[in-house]
Amino acid sequence: MTEERLSFQAEVSRLLDIVAHSLYSEKEVFLRELVSNASDACDRLRYAALTQPELSADDPNLKVRLIVDKEARTLTVADNGIGMNREDLVENLGTIARSGTAAFMRNLKDSAKEGDAKKDVNLIGQFGVGFYSAFMVADRVEVLTRKAGETQGWRWLSDGKGEFTISDVADLPRGTQITLHLREGDDEYLEEHRLSAIVRKYSDHIAIPILFGDGEEAKPLNSASALWMRSKNEITAEQYKEFYHHVGHAFDDPWLTLHWRAEGAIEYTNLLFVPSSKPFDLFDPKRAHRVKLYVKRVFITDSAEGLLPPYLRFLRGVVDSEDLPLNISREMLQHNPMLAKIRAGITRRVLSELGKKARDTEKAEEYAAFWENFGAVLKEGLYDDYEHRDDLLKLMRFRSTAGDGLVSLEEYLGRMKEGQEAIFTISGDDIETLKRSPQLEGFKAKGVEVLLLTDPVDEFWVPSVGSFQDKPFKSVTRGGADLGKIQGGEEKPAEEKASEGELTDLLVLLKLTLQDVVKDVRPSERLTDSAVCLVADENDMDMHLERLLKQHKQLGMDAPAAKRILEVNPAHPLIKRLAERAKASGAATSLDDAAWLLLDQARIVEGEALPDPAAFARRLASAMEKGLA
Numbered sequence: 134m135t136e137e138r139l140s141f142q143a144e145v146s147r148l149l150d151i152v153a154h155s156l157y158s159e160k161e162v163f164l165r166e167l168v169s170n171a172s173d174a175c176d177r178l179r180y181a182a183l184t185q186p187e188l189s190a191d192d193p194n195l196k197v198r199l200i201v202d203k204e205a206r207t208l209t210v211a212d213n214g215i216g217m218n219r220e221d222l223v224e225n226l227g228t229i230a231r232s233g234t235a236a237f238m239r240n241l242k243d244s245a246k247e248g249d250a251k252k253d254v255n256l257i258g259q260f261g262v263g264f265y266s267a268f269m270v271a272d273r274v275e276v277l278t279r280k281a282g283e284t285q286g287w288r289w290l291s292d293g294k295g296e297f298t299i300s301d302v303a304d305l306p307r308g309t310q311i312t313l314h315l316r317e318g319d320d321e322y323l324e325e326h327r328l329s330a331i332v333r334k335y336s337d338h339i340a341i342p343i344l345f346g347d348g349e350e351a352k353p354l355n356s357a358s359a360l361w362m363r364s365k366n367e368i369t370a371e372q373y374k375e376f377y378h379h380v381g382h383a384f385d386d387p388w389l390t391l392h393w394r395a396e397g398a399i400e401y402t403n404l405l406f407v408p409s410s411k412p413f414d415l416f417d418p419k420r421a422h423r424v425k426l427y428v429k430r431v432f433i434t435d436s437a438e439g440l441l442p443p444y445l446r447f448l449r450g451v452v453d454s455e456d457l458p459l460n461i462s463r464e465m466l467q468h469n470p471m472l473a474k475i476r477a478g479i480t481r482r483v484l485s486e487l488g489k490k491a492r493d494t495e496k497a498e499e500y501a502a503f504w505e506n507f508g509a510v511l512k513e514g515l516y517d518d519y520e521h522r523d524d525l526l527k528l529m530r531f532r533s534t535a536g537d538g539l540v541s542l543e544e545y546l547g548r549m550k551e552g553q554e555a556i557f558t559i560s561g562d563d564i565e566t567l568k569r570s571p572q573l574e575g576f577k578a579k580g581v582e583v584l585l586l587t588d589p590v591d592e593f594w595v596p597s598v599g600s601f602q603d604k605p606f607k608s609v610t611r612g613g614a615d616l617g618k619i620q621g622g623e624e625k626p627a628e629e630k631a632s633e634g635e636l637t638d639l640l641v642l643l644k645l646t647l648q649d650v651v652k653d654v655r656p657s658e659r660l661t662d663s664a665v666c667l668v669a670d671e672n673d674m675d676m677h678l679e680r681l682l683k684q685h686k687q688l689g690m691d692a693p694a695a696k697r698i699l700e701v702n703p704a705h706p707l708i709k710r711l712a713e714r715a716k717a718s719g720a721a722t723s724l725d726d727a728a729w730l731l732l733d734q735a736r737i738v739e740g741e742a743l744p745d746p747a748a749f750a751r752r753l754a755s756a757m758e759k760g761l762a
């Protein structure tokens with residue numbers, strides 16, 4: 134027997150450190166993790182055996198066994214599943230298998246420096262520590278394992294302090310046996326009644342038998358039938374929750390549990406969950422879902438492309454089909470017309486259930502929590518899935534200038550002012566900055582509500598959808614404001630504004646000075662307090678979208694920006710004074726600095742970087758100096 138000593142990946146060492154100092158208040162969850170892995174290993178073997186029956190032929194009854202040795206003070210969790218070879222062992226039990234957890238551990242290291250560690254330690258619960266949770270109750274863990282179809286067995290051993298050893302072992306049965314040498318004070322995990330209670334609490338839904346003991350004497354601890362095949366009234370909320378944790382690798386409560394059976398031309402059973410917190414990889418560019426596909430109780434894959442539309446990728450759970458062929462390869466699945474039918478059925482049902490939640494005004498807060506988590510993902514459906522666009526539009530919620538809560542599009546329409554013909558929007562990176570946008574001033578003065586859009590995806594669905602109930606979406610930072618036609622609010626008395634005639638000279642001068650950088654200079658309808666703002670021309674790209682594309686390198690950083698329109702507020706004292714000055718002879722030179730300062734001001738408020746900050750500072754200093762003179 135040759136023994137090799139290896140080090141854990143740095144993130145694992147750190148994780149083990151946290152685990153050993155008891156991450157969870159309830160240490161018993163270690164058993165849930167090990168049983169869950171054992172059952173996954175059996176699922177994987179069952180799938181592999183569909184095409185290679187010899188893999189499980191010698192020992193076909195898949196099961197998990199809990200074996201205690203009171204004298205040695207050990208607890209063993211054994212399965213006859215797929216097993217691991219040397220490579221698997223190093224990869225799976227030496228590194229962090231799940232990329233989300235690994236990334237989280239790396240972040241954890243950084244923020245620990247900032248003294249934020251405590252909060253993060255609580256957070257890690259969301260990501261799960263899986264196998265490593267064994268070290269909460271054990272000071273030494275031994276894994277004996279042999280992979281199905283291979284003859285060589287392996288022993289993995291570690292005290293969880295930075296290193297592990299791997300050696301080859303002859304004559305191991307197929308599958309994995311994990312033996313925990315229990316820590317002082319953790320003897321309760323040697324007691325049958327205690328283990329039985331933990332299994333019933335967390336693992337009753339596991340579809341294969343979990344047995345206490347060995348051989349003839351072994352006693353079943355769980356019901357060992359697929360939870361999703363049981364009838365709803367036999368399943369408690371607690372059982373649903375535990376199943377969700379198992380199947381979704383999740384640690385939160387499900388926000389919504391949907392369990393139904395589709396009958397008719399095709400038959401399938403679904404047990405799907407909407408999480409109550411955001412999964413780590415929600416915005417991964419692959420947009421992959423994680424719902425597990427079973428065929429007649431046999432696990433096939435958790436990455437069946439086409440089983441769900443990408444905008445429902447936050448769902449967790451299982452779909453079990455009665456009609457798909459058992460020997461279907463994962464690759465063939467994608468093109469199977471049955472899968473498209475299942476997807477259509479699931480989409481319809483999920484959207485209809487979400488619709489019910491959205492309409493339940495008494496539970497608006499509950500829906501708002503869902504919306505905060507997954508709204509941005511659902512919005513992708515507005516341009517991905519034309520067929521369900523109307524249903525999706527009813528699920529939409531927005532922040533708006535009308536208050537702190539969320540509004541639906543229907544509510545917005547109900548609050549439109551007389552003469553208002555569009556649904557006004559403004560987009561940017563965060564709500565607070567948006568609320569202070571000068572472009573909103575005129576709308577606020579007239580009491581016209583504006584939707585505040587902060588999800589990058591908003592830039593794509595809004596133009597694609599175009600309108601809601603015949604009212605077009607219109608950005609307040611673009612084109613004419615149309616405010617003149619809208620009734621309401623308090624108009625500023627006419628004499629306060631400089632007339633167009635009075636402004637003419639100023640506008641001409643500003644245009645002349647800024648002609649290379651702005652498209653036009655014109656009096657504004659939308660400003661009441663600020664002196665100036667920038668807007669996009671009717672057919673140009675929205676200013677926020679342009680910034681966003683540059684940030685995401687979809688548009689070269691040096692790509693020429695579309696020229697904007699500078700709007701000036703005819704009622705602002707500064708503009709009125711400048712208008713007077715513009716009439717004087719030689720004004721062109723004296724107003725040159727003012728023109729650039731006005732433009733830079735508008736850029737700053739817009740959140741844009743100034744192309745020449747030094748020139749701005751010089752002009753500002755000079756203007757202040759003159760003011761003080």
Ligand SMILES: Nc1ncnc2c1ncn2[C@@H]1O[C@H](COP(=O)(O)OP(=O)(O)OP(=O)(O)O)[C@@H](O)[C@H]1O
Binds near residue numbers: 215216309
């Ligand atoms: N009993 C087992 N049989 C075969 N492989 C196993 C077994 N236990 C663990 N593994 C392998 O080790 C990997 C890591 O397990 P671990 O529990 O740390 O993470 P996970 O199961 O992927 O995620 P989770 O955090 O949800 O448990 C598993 O993905 C699996 O490949």
